Amino acid sequence: MLLRLFQGLGIAIIAIVFEGLLFLYLNSSDASSLAQFGSGGAPAPHTAMPHPRPAAAVRVPVPAGLETPEAVQAGAHLFRENCVSCHGAPGIAPAAQGMNPAPPNLLLAGRRNDPAEVFPKVKNGIPGTAMPAWSDQLPDQNIWSLAAFLHHSRGIQADAFEALSTTEADASPEGH
Numbered sequence: 001m002l003l004r005l006f007q008g009l010g011i012a013i014i015a016i017v018f019e020g021l022l023f024l025y026l027n028s029s030d031a032s033s034l035a036q037f038g039s040g041g042a043p044a045p046h047t048a049m050p051h052p053r054p055a056a057a058v059r060v061p062v063p064a065g066l067e068t069p070e071a072v073q074a075g076a077h078l079f080r081e082n083c084v085s086c087h088g089a090p091g092i093a094p095a096a097q098g099m100n101p102a103p104p105n106l107l108l109a110g111r112r113n114d115p116a117e118v119f120p121k122v123k124n125g126i127p128g129t130a131m132p133a134w135s136d137q138l139p140d141q142n143i144w145s146l147a148a149f150l151h152h153s154r155g156i157q158a159d160a161f162e163a164l165s166t167t168e169a170d171a172s173p174e175g176h
């Protein structure tokens with residue numbers, strides 16, 4: 001009888017811990033997609049704080065050999081399609097204005113753009129800012145291509161960006 005009780009209690013505790021972890025996991029992506037909708041309206045109460053971002057950046061393991069020419073080019077195309085409207089690019093002014101914080105110019109030569117940090121920021125968005133989560137629109141492979149491009153092509157010039165982001169990908173394998 002008492003044994004049953006303890007067994008039941010053990011299972012209940014495991015279930016609660018598991019639910020807690022699941023909640024944290026799901027919440028991390030939910031919160032960022034909500035930030036998309038919050039960006040247009042009145043500022044949320046917590047934006048009154050000067051630095052709503054957590055101090056330590058989230059980092060994820062980076063796949064080996066990330067920055068292939070194909071990934072960089074795919075990333076340039078994806079960036080042109082999805083990101084330039086807010087972030088701009090060399091030779092292209094951002095169309096969207098008035099965001100606070102403002103979207104940084106991600107292609108300046110002095111940027112770090114560490115793929116380990118760029119990937120989670122793009123996938124999950126940046127809560128409390130206009131930076132949306134892309135996990136619903138872009139598969140992880142595309143987000144890695146964006147991370148490859150943003151790291152590899154820092155400091156790219158306007159004409160080079162134009163060429164890289166508009167030319168069709170070469171279908172023939174390398175060396176042929």
Ligand code: HEC
Nearest residue numbers: 082083086099101102103104118121122126129130131146
């Ligand atoms: C609706 C506007 C908007 C769009 C579209 C957008 N971003 Fe952003 N992004 C922002 C804003 C605003 C910030 C600044 C957030 C901050 O200061 O924390 C940001 C920040 C970032 C950062 C972090 C920069 C840093 O210094 O840490 C990265 C990386 C990034 N965006 C990548 C992208 C990529 C890649 C895309 C396209 C797939 C994209 N963004 C599309 C608005 C946007």
